[in-house]
Amino acid sequence: MTPHDVDLAVEFCGLQLKNPVMPASGCFSFGKEMEMFYDLNLLGAIVVKATTLEERMGNPTPRVAETPAGMLNSIGLQNPGVEKVIRDELPYLRRFSSLPVIVNVAGTMVEDYVAVVHRLNDSQDFDAIELNISCPNVKCGGIQFGTDPEMAAEMVSAIKEASNRPVMVKLSPNVTNIVEMAQACESAGADAISLINTLIGMQIDVEKRAPLLGNGIGGLSGPAVKPVALRMVYEVASSVNVPVIGIGGIFTGKDAIEFLMAGAKAVQVGTANFTDPYAIPRIVDEIKDWCVAHGVKRIDELIGAANPMSRRRG
């Protein structure tokens, strides 16, 4: 058996992915920056930066800080606004023949999320929406929908009604009961659940006796959050019937396989792209090598392998 004999293809929300690894929103910009490193066709899919109705400047600097086995960010959804994303960013991604494109949608109120989706409906240059109700870095909106099951359900219903494409919902880990959140989104019509977004954290600059980040708090990501993410993916995959996409500190093929075994249908890689620009193709190769070493012919065999409850579902 060679790496060529391993079938890594997965399918969710009607999207055909040649492998289960895609970049996480906000960790890959809109993709253009990566053309100097590799062919984007190597990705399973692409999730672009959070897109809002109007341009957003984002938060004051410093916006990033290194932490043990991770980092904090407080970017604050800086993006050029949906018009420019449709005009200047998405058409570029259609050059890649086999690259499903997922647009992460963010906002402050249900109305402006819906307005972004209405505007996107006219574009042929993407395949699904990832609804961002989990950004910890904007004062109003975003995470408030991601921490209250009723508000989340209201948002998901509105977006499902507005969107002519599948809707994946990205959950925040900053909740007491992640299963309740996931089930609320599923009941409201979510086509898939992705998790986790970042954990809210902080760092103090001891010389300045002040929070280091310009925004005070930020979102923690990287290997430090992986055990939390894995537990939440495991719980959610055991409790919903829609596909689950695992996110959180994936740096290696083995990390990705852990998420798949927990019940994730696919994974997103975020912070690892900053450390290693070649992280995603490397992780895909490492998954293949693991499969060869373990006689696994189809990646499907691994999905939910460590979580029997998830296998009886989706």
Added chain:
Amino acid sequence: MPRTDVVSQEKIADGLYRMVIKSPVDLSQSAYMPGQFLHFRVSDSIDFMLRRPISLCLADEANNLVTVVYRAQGEGTKRLARLTAGDTVDVIGPLGKGFPLHEESSATLVIGGGIGVPPLLELAKKLRAKGTRVVAILGFQKASQAILIEEFKALAEVFIVTDDGSMGKKGLVTDLLDASMTDGISRYYACGPTPMLRAVKETLEPSGILGYLSLEERMGCGIGLCAGCVHKIQDNDGVHYVKTCKEGPVFAAEEVVFS
């Protein structure tokens, strides 16, 4: 990740190191610019996992070597300083947009502060190669942190200031920016801490001399993915946060907003 050879490493001043590495790209085939940076991994583990951006100090096309000079301040850069000849290091670059060179014969002023001094050396070399006269104002905290003085003297007319007066004149680089210094200067280039850049821009603005500033912001990825390292830039469309890793770190001084 591709790794490259460390050719030499030496301590050149208090906490400051000079490292020569094989260039990660073929310099003779590359459109590298002074003011660009190299982006180093300092650890193979998941600790200290963000890369460290360090400006290109010298490029040696004939031998395909690049020199960087950096301060080993945090645990990450201290790890970098432990590398010696024969080790390899994971590095990408040169990245970003560097100092543009212009066709002009009159004199150019380069102004560096502390660890902002090294990238101006390759710039001075390139300016001299174009036949431009170079005047360098170099500022340091104290004599024990002064670096690259002889290298600059080979290329430029050098003026030194230190915070404590232990070398050169006591004071700030802006103290030297009077009419006698700027007379005949057609362009300036500055790299150093943000307060210095702001003072240089404000001091030289009335003279009408155009210049470039190399900005320093905390970077996440260094390749334009994360939008961590932004700085406010004023252009025709208004004021925006622009990624210093991708659109910079060098910007036309008149575009840079300090607030």
